[in-house]
Amino acid sequence: MREYLQTHPPRFVADIGWRTAFVADRELGADEFAHAFACGCGSTHFRVLGVPVSMSGARPGFVLRSMLRVWNELRASASGDAAAVERLLPPIALECVGCGRRAPLHSQAAPERVGAPLEALRCRPCRRSTFEAWIVCRHAASDLEAPARGGEEDRPDAWRLVVRCRTCGGRAEPYTAELRSSQQARLDRLYGREPTSKGEPSR
Numbered sequence: 123m124r125e126y127l128q129t130h131p132p133r134f135v136a137d138i139g140w141r142t143a144f145v146a147d148r149e150l151g152a153d154e155f156a157h158a159f160a161c162g163c164g165s166t167h168f169r170v171l172g173v174p175v176s177m178s179g180a181r182p183g184f185v186l187r188s189m190l191r192v193w194n195e196l197r198a199s200a201s202g203d204a205a206a207v208e209r210l211l212p213p214i215a216l217e218c219v220g221c222g223r224r225a226p227l228h229s230q231a232a233p234e235r236v237g238a239p240l241e242a243l244r245c246r247p248c249r250r251s252t253f254e255a256w257i258v259c260r261h262a263a264s265d266l267e268a269p270a271r272g273g274e275e276d277r278p279d280a281w282r283l284v285v286r287c288r289t290c291g292g293r294a295e296p297y298t299a300e301l302r303s304s305q306q307a308r309l310d311r312l313y314g315r316e317p318t319s320k321g322e323p324s325r
Contacts, residue, residue, distance in 0.1 A: 123264060123265060123266050123267065123268050123269065123270050123271065123274060124266040124267070125270070126270035126271075126274065126275075127155045127259070127261060127264075127266070127274065127275055128144040128155055129144060130274075130275040131157040131257065131259070131275060132257075132259060132275050132276050132278060132281070133275070133276050134228075134276075135157060135227075135257055138216075138225040138226070138227065139162065139225070140159050140160060140161055140162060140216075140225060141159075141160040141161075141162065142157040142158060142159060142160070143157065143158050143160065144156065144157060144158075145157065145158045145256050147256075147258070147284075150258065151260065153260055153261050153262045153264070153266065154258050154259065154260050154261075155258070155259050155261065156256050156257065156258045156259075156284070157256055157257050157259075158254065158255070158256035159216060159254075159255050159256060159257075161218040161220060161221060161223060162221075162223075163218060163220045163221040163223070164220065165218050165219055165220030165221065166254055167218070167219040167220065167252050167253070167254065167288055168216045168217060168218060168219060168252070168253055168254070168255050169216070169217040169219060169242045169243070169251050169252065169253075170210070170214070170215075170216060170217075170242065170243040170251075170253055170255060170283075170285055170296060171214065171215045171216070171217060171224070171240040171241065171242055171243070172210030172211060172212065172213065172214040172215070172240060172241065172243065172296065172297065173210060173211040173212070173213070173239075173240065173241065174208045174209070174210060174211075174241050175208060175209045175210070175211060176208065207243050207244065207245060207246060207285065207294040207296050208243070208244075208246075208296070209296055209297070210243065210283075210296040210297045211297075212228045212297070213226060213228060213240070214226070214227045214228040214283070214297055215227055215240065216255055217242075219252055227257075227283065228297070228299070243285065243296055245287040245289065245290060245292050245294075247287075247290055247292055248287060248289045248290040248292070250287060250288070250289040250290070252287070252288045252289065253285040253286060253287055253288060254285065254286045254288060255283065255284070255285050255286075256283075256284050257281055257282070257283055257284070258281060258282050258284055259275075259278040259280075259281045260278055260279050260280045260281065261274070261277070261278055261279065262279045263277075263279055264277070278301060279300075279301055280298065280299060280300045280301055281298075281299050281301070282295050282297065282298040282299070283295065283296055283297040283298075
């Protein structure tokens with residue numbers, strides 16, 4: 123199963139139609155599997171779009187929204203916020219720098235954020251907006267030493283988006299989706315309840 127999950131990303135990742143490759147990330151846990159994105163044009167450089175946490179309730183025009191974001195960035199710097207990037211809320215999308223193609227990575231959003239303007243993630247140290255990106259899926263409830271079983275890739279307990287700035291190499295995690303606890307995952311498996319295939323929490 124371990125080898126299977128290394129070569130099979132979740133269906134909601136595969137559905138965007140971009141190539142992925144397993145990443146031997148040194149920061150991976152024993153039950154985590156990472157898949158790096160590459161556009162069909164061959165580029166591995168992306169702009170990461172989403173709703174910044176600090177902008178989640180803001181609905182001003184473009185100029186006011188830009189001023190508000192600059193203010194939030196200055197406030198973060200003044201407060202000593204060491205985060206390389208701001209956290210994002212869904213919907214989240216990746217936009218290829220090479221060909222401009224945009225694909226939704228996570229479309230689920232709270233009703234108050236539906237239609238909210240997406241902002242490009244920026245690296246705070248160097249102010250650039252071009253990143254490599256990969257997704258890390260946690261399978262804490264899976265028996266990783268069992269024989270491979272199709273469909274297990276669609277049952278992660280959590281996943282997180284990891285980005286690395288193409289200019290300064292800074293690494294960050296702008297989004298994390300906790301789908302269910304390990305204990306809940308085991309109960310779901312025991313009673314035949316499984317999460318949906320779109321990276322959404324189980325019901």
